[in-house]
Amino acid sequence: MCQALGSKNLYPNSISNEFDEKAASLSREYQLCATDGTRIVSGSYDETIRLWDTATGTQIGDPLQGHDDRVQCVAFSADGTRIASGSWDQTIRLWDTATGAQIGDPLQNHDDWVNSVAFSADGTRIVSGSGDRTIRLWDTATGAQIGDPLQGHNSSVDCVAFSTDGTRIISGSADRTIRLWDSATEAQIGGLLQGHDNHVTSVAFSADSRRIVSGSGDNTIKFWDSATGAQIGDSLQGHDYSVNCVAFSADGTKIVSGSSDFTIRLWDTTTGVEIGNPLEGHSFSVSSVAFSPDGTRIVSGSYDWTIRLWDIATGAQIGHPLEVNRPASGVKSVGFSIDGAKIVSGFGSPDNKIILWDTETRAQIGDPLQGHNHDVNCVAFSPDGTRIVSGSDDKTIRLWDTATGAQIGDPFQGHDDCVNSVAFSVDGTRIVSGSSDRTIRLWDTATGTQIGDPLQGHDDYVNSVALSADGTKIVSGSEDNTIRLWHAATDVQQFLEDTLPHVHFSNTNWKLSDNGWIHFSGQQKGIFWIPQQYRVSLWRPQNICLISKSGYNKLLFDRCVCGVNWTKCIAT
Numbered sequence: 001m002c003q004a005l006g007s008k009n010l011y012p013n014s015i016s017n018e019f020d021e022k023a024a025s026l027s028r029e030y031q032l033c034a035t036d037g038t039r040i041v042s043g044s045y046d047e048t049i050r051l052w053d054t055a056t057g058t059q060i061g062d063p064l065q066g067h068d069d070r071v072q073c074v075a076f077s078a079d080g081t082r083i084a085s086g087s088w089d090q091t092i093r094l095w096d097t098a099t100g101a102q103i104g105d106p107l108q109n110h111d112d113w114v115n116s117v118a119f120s121a122d123g124t125r126i127v128s129g130s131g132d133r134t135i136r137l138w139d140t141a142t143g144a145q146i147g148d149p150l151q152g153h154n155s156s157v158d159c160v161a162f163s164t165d166g167t168r169i170i171s172g173s174a175d176r177t178i179r180l181w182d183s184a185t186e187a188q189i190g191g192l193l194q195g196h197d198n199h200v201t202s203v204a205f206s207a208d209s210r211r212i213v214s215g216s217g218d219n220t221i222k223f224w225d226s227a228t229g230a231q232i233g234d235s236l237q238g239h240d241y242s243v244n245c246v247a248f249s250a251d252g253t254k255i256v257s258g259s260s261d262f263t264i265r266l267w268d269t270t271t272g273v274e275i276g277n278p279l280e281g282h283s284f285s286v287s288s289v290a291f292s293p294d295g296t297r298i299v300s301g302s303y304d305w306t307i308r309l310w311d312i313a314t315g316a317q318i319g320h321p322l323e324v325n326r327p328a329s330g331v332k333s334v335g336f337s338i339d340g341a342k343i344v345s346g347f348g349s350p351d352n353k354i355i356l357w358d359t360e361t362r363a364q365i366g367d368p369l370q371g372h373n374h375d376v377n378c379v380a381f382s383p384d385g386t387r388i389v390s391g392s393d394d395k396t397i398r399l400w401d402t403a404t405g406a407q408i409g410d411p412f413q414g415h416d417d418c419v420n421s422v423a424f425s426v427d428g429t430r431i432v433s434g435s436s437d438r439t440i441r442l443w444d445t446a447t448g449t450q451i452g453d454p455l456q457g458h459d460d461y462v463n464s465v466a467l468s469a470d471g472t473k474i475v476s477g478s479e480d481n482t483i484r485l486w487h488a489a490t491d492v493q494q495f496l497e498d499t500l501p502h503v504h505f506s507n508t509n510w511k512l513s514d515n516g517w518i519h520f521s522g523q524q525k526g527i528f529w530i531p532q533q534y535r536v537s538l539w540r541p542q543n544i545c546l547i548s549k550s551g552y553n554k555l556l557f558d559r560c561v562c563g564v565n566w567t568k569c570i571a572t
Helices: 563-569
Strands: 032-035 039-043 049-053 059-065 071-076 082-087 091-096 102-108 112-119 125-130 135-139 145-150 153-162 168-174 178-182 188-194 200-205 211-216 220-225 231-237 243-248 254-259 263-268 274-280 286-291 297-302 306-311 317-323 331-336 342-347 353-358 364-370 376-381 387-392 396-401 407-413 418-424 430-435 439-444 450-456 458-467 473-478 480-487 510-512 517-520 543-547
Touching: 039 071, 039 082, 039 306, 039 376, 049 082, 071 353, 071 387, 071 418, 082 112, 082 331, 082 353, 082 396, 082 418, 091 112, 091 125, 091 353, 091 364, 091 376, 091 407, 102 364, 102 387, 112 331, 112 396, 112 430, 112 458, 125 153, 125 168, 125 376, 125 396, 125 439, 125 458, 135 153, 135 168, 135 396, 135 407, 135 418, 135 450, 145 407, 145 430, 153 200, 153 439, 153 473, 153 480, 168 200, 168 418, 168 430, 168 439, 168 480, 178 211, 178 439, 178 458, 188 473, 200 473, 200 480, 211 243, 211 480, 220 243, 254 286, 254 297, 263 286, 263 297, 286 331, 297 331, 342 376, 353 376, 387 418, 387 430, 396 418, 396 430, 430 458, 430 473, 439 458, 439 473, 458 480
Parallel strands: 032 286, 032 331, 039 342, 049 353, 059 364, 071 112, 071 331, 071 376, 082 342, 082 387, 091 396, 102 407, 112 153, 112 376, 112 418, 125 387, 125 430, 135 439, 145 450, 153 418, 153 458, 168 473, 178 480, 188 543, 200 243, 200 458, 243 286, 331 376, 376 418, 418 458
Antiparallel strands: 032 039, 032 342, 039 049, 039 331, 039 353, 049 059, 049 342, 049 364, 059 353, 071 082, 071 342, 082 091, 082 376, 091 102, 091 387, 102 396, 112 125, 112 387, 125 135, 125 418, 135 145, 135 430, 145 439, 153 168, 153 430, 168 178, 168 458, 178 188, 178 473, 188 480, 200 211, 211 220, 220 231, 243 254, 254 263, 263 274, 286 297, 297 306, 306 317, 331 342, 342 353, 353 364, 376 387, 387 396, 396 407, 418 430, 430 439, 439 450, 458 473, 473 480, 480 543, 510 517
């Protein structure tokens, strides 16, 4: 029994709801791309990854092959030497952009699709998000998972990203929330970032890590203060259908968004006003967008099987579309290398490949990077460009050598569902991943081991994650319509409850099980139960911020009494 006296927070046995949960679990298909300025990389449902020359529009080398299902996401490392791809085969693969060879073994641990991958700025880590609701961090040198999966999302993790300094990870989920994570400690920073009325499809940090941008199935784009979790200004409105992808320009003055209304839109981050007319040309949903490093061009990937380059100044399409040969799949994810010379792309089933492209010649670079067994959902370059991280529907994250195309080490394994989003920390030593297993995980890129426990709190897929530039925070977006901010490094100080000698009560040492029971560290028996409708917005110990449409629910234990002192619950 527990006592709650006059608080607006949530106390055991006295829970007041601040909003109704409106969980949604949506299945989406992506054709994604990334660019480093001179090359574009694309991932496709044909399980391959292809690299294109942005100047000529020609494919560079052969497709990167290895995935056993569609490539869901791709990303360049910062130095453009590696590509990371995520797939429905639940793996992430790393590819050498020079040779097209897979680097090491697939990164495996996810138990569902890998929806998103991203390199840390220094290229040492990859972060991945999956349908298993978890986010995982990978060491790009060893392919080992870093610590435990980051868990908290209650649905698929569809997008993940590192902050510029690699200290934080942001994740977006089908649970409609965004979460921020500390990439060092795997703790969630603050509460949920909530406000979207539908699943969170994409999240990204600004270069200075002070702002977060999110796109959602509710057709809107929102800005958030990463320190407070508060929404900045009004929602950006203009798209007629789901906003599938968002990205900041390097100088932070503009945002680009891609939508299921087939258009790409450019926005002024200061005024929130749309810049010029929508960029039109795609004949199906736009699933991925990215700025070139110099900010003069935009690359977009679509489910119409094409990748297109756009001139930001004129809004005109540059050259002909890059068309992907498609046996059965599309481009799931794309990304630029930091020097703009290469693009990495991830493909879906049956190819499950990652392909590197030369942005100048538009030719494919080397052979496809292959290793994932299902769609590559997310790819990202490491900051130094030497590695690529990929997340897949095969539940794994893989690290690739961009020079040789070889997979680096074994797959990072730990997620129980698809990896939807991955991102590197700025120093490249860690990777953050978001998954459909509702968790966010942090990985050591050198060893491939998971760092700490999974970050848990989301009630649906984690669609997107990112690390802050200083590496102290992780942000996550989810299908549960919330955004969560997490501490990437937290030294937890427990509060000891003297009324129950064998149970230590604390605001920081509890976990919520899938059946709704709260458990404290070292205890198997549940202490109390949280009703389903309160779980999606429940502030977890690892959160430092929670953004939700109607607020959050928080547990406080300073008035909690158990054991022989249960009689204190009776008012006298």
